[in-house]
Amino acid sequence: MASEAINSSQNIEDKWYRYWMENNYFHSEVDEREPYTIVIPPPNVTGILHMGHMLNNTIQDVLIRRARLQGKNACWVPGTDHASIATEAKVVAKLKEQGINKNDLTREEFLKHAWDWTHEYGGVILEQLKKLGCSCDWERTKFTLDAEMSESVIKTFVNLYNKGLIYRGYRMVNWDPEAKTTLSDEEVEYVEQNGKLYYINYKIEETNETLTVATTRPETILGDTAICINPNDERFAHLKGKKAIVPICNRVIPIIEDDYVDIEFGTGCLKVTPAHDMNDKALGDKHNLEVIDIFNEDATLNSFGMHYQGKDRFVVIEEISAELETLGCLQKTENYINKVGASERTKAVIEPRLSDQWFLKMEDMVKPALKAVLETQDIKLYPKKIENTYRHWLENIRDWNVSRQLWWGQQIPAYFYGDGKEDFVVAETKVEALKLANEKTKDGGLKIEDLKQDNDALDTWFSSWLWPISVFDGIRNPDNKEINYYYPTNDLVTGPDIIFFWVARMIFAGYEFRDKKPFNNVYFTGIVRDNEGRKMSKQLGNSPDALKLIEDYSADAVRAGMMLLSSGAGNDLLFDETKLQQGKAFKNKILNAYKLVSGWEVSETIEQPESSRIALEWYDSKFQSAFAEMEDHFSKYRLSDSLMTIYKLIWDDFCSWLLEMVKPGYQQPIDRKTFDAIIKAFENNLKVLHPFMPFLTEEIWHQISDRTKEEALIVSEYPSVKEINSEILSGFEIASEVISGIRTIRKEKNISFKETVKLSVVNNIDASTSFDSVIKKMGNVESLEYVSEKIDGALTFRVKSNEYFIPMEGTINIEEEIEKLTEELKYAEGFLKSIQGKLANERFVNNAPEKVVAIERQKEADALAKIETLKGSLEGLL
């Protein structure tokens, strides 16, 4: 039974997805309508769908489907990212399994393997997005390594180089010894590590004394080229100008002075290793020190490592400290906690390393990007608090290292023709490069085979920062009609973890290449955590299988559950399967409502009952007010609140009230007028719910009404905000309280709902009688009378200062009634007292706004009236 239901819901979802595709509803072409554009944050081409994707893409689909219903030309561009480091690492690992070493392959051979891998696993995730119901324009699917996309990237590089914004620099970069590539600062994460602080003795050349230096990295002493002291440190004043001897290698190095050294820390002496530390490099440059690189690219020691040559740095730490101890050079070690940079991808400890890299100047790019977000608000970030993070990063930005020592990516279009530092040209093609090279050398004798292209590839983000532009071919054909129409895009939905990698850089690119922002709004999703608040990870095994969830609960239920969970932009969400159950229950509720309505027999002859007429009129206003609320939530990107508004509207107002109010008696037909109005109301519900639960709503849409003329729900017309009849809403409020009062009495007195009751009202507040027919129906009231006198021998309840009586046969428990009345009276009097206290306070009356005082006076009057009523009733009983 259960599996049957699951299969049928899968079948239905597949059926409608096919239907939408066959009718090309997801596809967008430039036309006269207002465009609404989203570009997908391209997932890794070889990735598989995880919870984060589900959240992120559900949000995008909700936005795009709503825009489509609003009659906008909705365009959601999908695609994948080549993810250079991650993908190359996977390919290298796979080759290794097959016994193939990357270094034994040529670039071309390796790329062949990488493409094979991509074709085998690539795009799986896009198929998974279809299961989720994502209405992307699949005809526009892009991959960041597609020929046109790569061409745009290369063109951009050349353009920036020619503008003088890209330069080549010998810099200290973050080196990942495992991937054997550099990483940008953003790709390095710092982790706390229990390490040791080693106190090492260096001999002074001129005297017999020793000097102690504290370091966390004893293995790098072989690369030491100076000892640094603070010039103001009197303890070491006598060492100025002297020289020290590095243990083991016995190199003689100068003792230099710089106030960079913290007198308080360690021993107040610092060993300087310019090749392996950013600060030491700076010191080295300042004091003209020799640079000795002791590492190979995999962080084993090279020939400068002497007898440690070929050994890994971590092995050497242990061995060298032992040797130092033997030599009597190790004074002591202390436990020390420090932060070590690690590669985000490979988790390898980063080694600072000097090398030739390509950099993009950031200084001018950040200016318009700062202005757009913080000054003009041209681009809005949700949640707003993230602007602080954005500002801080942009104001402290360093030049972007765009080169990676990888093959999987766009190869840097720099061509070398000699060994000199400046012997290169940058051009889009080799032919063009040759021309430039010959111009540059003024020689003309260079041949094409004399040019050697830079081995490095570009950082992945150097292609994805162009994404909103390049997917519309706006780099190669900057004036084409698509880019002019779809760009700037409307909303970007992404995670806060890539605000620097991607979001900020897209903003740079937007202003640099289009002189326009790339998007209007950025919605930052939270991180999906488990219900204990832990990040989902493979190691913990706490990440559910996304596709399994879709199978178990249906895509609609998963989408609704995810959206109910996500409280607001930027908030993490604690994943909990009970929310998916809630989504499924909601789906079931709607199906059952449909089952009820579709089972009604419609009569063309019977009149519409008054109760149905007024109920429908009420629902019309109720819908409008809920709709207005929803729209307001949408405008603030509070999608979860928007869904909750619809949830309550459908479950409580539509199902529990409206359908019950118009429901015909057992085996009775329903009148045509009411039936048609209910169908209309149902359809409106489906429209507003469709962005969240597309399959279910489309299914019912086609069943509920003849669709030979009207099209699919996905392209139907969204409701518009209309005026709300607030009088009818407040009238209903009172009526529902009356009904609730009757139900409470039935419950207290064990009166079955099948048994009718009589109701008499003393209408002190002159309440509207419009809903009397509804009260009768919903309360199973056989007669409703307005009376001026209290009824004896009746059960009573009050709504505001109105009194309601249900006469009872037999005796009423006077004691109980008195008790109930006394309690209500006590509460009312207490309430009155607090109001009167407020009003007696001159400072309140004088200082508070008139409106507030008036409200308090109204409360006082209401309370007095209620007390009057209660007292009257009590007297009648006593």
Added chain:
RNA sequence: GGGCGCAUAGCUCAGUUGGUUCAGAGCACCUCGUUUACACCGAGGGGGUCGGGGGUUCGAAUCCCUCUGCGCCCACCA
């Protein structure tokens, strides 16, 4: 070390400029109910001194100070 943010019912969170509707929602929980769409249901109900302390004000969940406990981002102290 610097910056930002959070703390409201058992859980996840709303609460816009201090004052109708300010103590709320959903879920969970409790009671009752085999009413002819639905027990994936219906009707009721309990539950919070709004993290602690102090202050401003006629009035504070809301503004200020302080303490405590979390979270995130940034940072080269060997």
